[in-house]
Amino acid sequence: MxxxxxxxxxxxxxxxxxxxxxxxxxxxxxxxxxxxxxxxxxxxxxxxxxxxxxxxxxxxVKDNTDLLVENIKAQLLQLANEPKNIALSSFLSNKFHKDYSVLSKVFSKHQGITIEKYFINIKIEKVKELIQLGRLNFSEIAYQLNYKNSSHLAQQFKAITGMSMSTYKDLKNWNRKPLDQIL
The missing domain is CATH 3.30.70 (Alpha-Beta Plaits)
Known part of the structure; x- marks a missing residue:
């Protein structure tokens, strides 16, 4: 079963x-x-x-809405870990064979956050992980996560965390969120 x-x-x-x-x-x-x-x-x-x-x-998961939202989350986690440069809306529409606006409305209503913001939060947690590992510089992290440039990533990082990536790196007190608690 x-x-x-x-x-x-x-x-x-x-x-x-x-x-x-x-x-x-x-x-x-x-x-x-x-x-x-x-x-x-x-x-x-x-x-x-x-x-x-x-x-x-x-x-x-007990109903179809829960199922759809959980499947969207799983696909977003997978997309964040793959070096694909594809539009989020196209990716999800193709995966679920539904119009993106339908997926977006269901997700937002169920989770209280848009798909885009949820995906950005996943990527920011991935950035925190990569900073913590210390193997890549900020430009390489931006490239790996399909950002146009490192300044775009830096702006999003600061908007979400309230600090620059350099400040976060220097803290050594990394406050990462478990992926199942991103909202």
Whole structure:
């Protein structure tokens, strides 16, 4: 049976749920961001599965709107990690075979933030990670995240965090948000 899960944003999320569910006697056929295909053991009920999911900080998706929003989030996370220079609206419209305005309205109503702002927040958290790693300079970070130039990135970073990238780098007290808490 396929179960849809909110707030699965990384490989570690998948690993934790897989371990917990298998420890309860369930067999995992497949696990992807936002989706688990479970072969439950005899006598296992949905409440047991839901308890395991919520105990680990996740939530089961129960309606089509939740499903669409979680799928949009998963696609945005994937896009932020790929060096593609593609318009966000085109990317999502092609992925979901729906007009971008429909996707945008549903997402904004459900999350209280636009898709664009959510995507910028994801990218800013990615910038924080790359600054923390210290392997790339600011221009290389901007290039990797498909910004037109480093000054555009610097402006967005300051608008979101309230500080320059240099100040953030010098702080060494990095206050990064978990990806499932970006809003």
């Amino acid at each position: 396929k179960i849809l899960v909110k707030n699965m944003v990384c490989e570690r999320c998948k690993t934790i749920l897989k371990q917990e569910l298998e420890a309860s006697g369930m067999s995992i056929n497949a696990i992807e961001l936002g989706e688990i295909d479970i072969q439950a053991a005899r006598g296992t009920d949905m409440q047991t599965i839901e308890n395991i999911i919520t105990k680990n900080g996740f939530e089961m």
